[in-house]
Amino acid sequence: MRKSVIAAGALAVLALGLAGCSAADSGASAAGGTKDWPKSITISLVPSVEGEDLAEALDPLTKYLSKDLGIEVKGVVASDYAATVEALGSDQAQVVITDAGSLFNATEQHGAKLILRDVRFGATSYAGVAYTNNPGKYCADKPVTVKYAASGIDLSYCNGIEKAGADAAGKGPAGIDALKKITPGTKVALQAATSPAGYQYPVVAMRDAGINTDTGITQVPVEGNNNAVLSVSKGDAEVSFGYWDARTTVTKEAPDVADKVVAFAYTEMIPNGGVAVSDTLPDDLVEKLTKAMDGYADSSKEAKDVMFKLVGLSDWTADTAPEQIARYGEVLKQFSK
Known part of the structure; x- marks a missing residue:
């Protein structure tokens, strides 16, 4: 996804060699x-x-x-x-x-x-996804395997955010209450502060869940959605966030990602x-x-x-x-x- 920039005036315009008439x-x-x-x-x-x-x-x-x-x-x-x-x-x-x-x-x-x-x-918006390697803690039900149609890969989801037997839809918010299960000190991988799915919307969702994202978790900085997924796959973090569905970007590095990294919540939709x-x-x-x-x-x-x-x-x-x-x-x- 293309990166968002927080303030439009933060950087000056580089040379625009051509200018249209008003x-x-x-x-x-x-x-x-x-x-x-x-x-x-x-x-x-x-x-x-x-x-x-x-x-x-x-x-x-x-x-x-x-x-x-x-x-x-x-x-x-x-x-x-x-x-x-x-x-x-x-x-x-x-x-x-x-x-x-x-x-x-x-x-x-x-x-x-x-x-x-x-x-x-086919979509004008997408969800930020909460991933975990600890479904016993964050999933209220047994994870189900659902096909991610864009790549034809079967991936695991829980908390009813996707339905077995149908292609994954990626619609949020869903399963968002599960974020309340993030306990003090939990290692949470977060991307740069300009990332909507990897930082901004997840941080807002965690704050809404009553979590102090500055002192209530151990932030694990990562660069890019692929590394957000790999951080959970490798055990460097218990929870991470990325766009839907970033797990498809790491299937070569982590062939077991479909089972090992479970999506347990979707943020509200990001435009x-x-x-x-x-x-x-x-x-x-x-x-x-x-x-x-x-x-x-x-x-x-x-x-x-x-x-x-x-x-x-x-x-x-x-x-x-x-x-x-x-x-x-x-x-x-x-x-x-």
């Missing part, structure tokens, strides 16, 4: 638009690819949008997700493809409009990122842009491949679920003091 800069008309449409707009994003492959990955999207909108669409690379927000606020970009935390900051700080949400494997636009853009341009981007992945096989290669997505959807983004903002505020 709506106020142009009196020219565009195909299907009005005289208020700008001559060009700029998209700022953090791509999944690097180096010389970037132009190859980005150009098909901008060319597609330019043709559909009848105006020039440029693409620039931000140094990180916070930089996309800074670009939007300074009008160096009028469209941002960014993470959920930055979407919240863009709407709160700059009046941006959320127009699309990222879709990965994927998406697309936001500047409030300087005319409404009819935003409407057409939204429709064009929403249809991009289905416009051709090449487009679907480009989208996955560029930003690691399978689609966008206009079903933005803004309440999830707002909730994410509430979570982020707990870690921005």
Whole structure:
């Protein structure tokens, strides 16, 4: 999953070599638009690819949008997700493809409009998962083996968070009361404080369960979801947290992970990122842009491949679920003091 950045102003924008004209800069008309449409707009994003492959990955999207909108669409690379927000606020970009935390900051700080949400494997959100190597302590029932359809791997779950005989759904919150069984001094593996599934949502859930996450547990710092799972598999921690389902990333290093590491709780759902636009853009341009981007992945096989290669997505959807983004903002505020 793409990493979230807590505060949009935390880092300065690196050089954005291209800057689109704002709506106020142009009196020219565009195909299907009005005289208020700008001559060009700029998209700022953090791509999944690097180096010389970037132009190859980005150009098909901008060319597609330019043709559909009848105006020039440029693409620039931000140094990180916070930089996309800074670009939007300074009008160096009028469209941002960014993470959920930055979407919240863009709407709160700059009046941006959320127009699309990222879709990965058919979902716009995902759960943080609590893993353990001690099911006797955290499971109220015998763990069941359920297939994780995205990879075809059978994994173990308890506390009724998944149902035997059906593919795993990964819907939370579920089994969350089991976090109360974390006793003082328990070794809990936590990822960096910017990780939604590996730190932020789990810490909020543990605090809600009455656990002092500073003094009531022994924190075991780990880097990445794979290491969060391995820490439990190897016995370095009794509990860890990661995205659903990070166990599939370590099956080579830990062939017995499906049985040895049990998922016993899901946090509330964590939103994927998406697309936001500047409030300087005319409404009819935003409407057409939204429709064009929403249809991009289905416009051709090449487009679907480009989208996955560029930003690691399978689609966008206009079903933005803004309440999830707002909730994410509430979570982020707990870690921005």
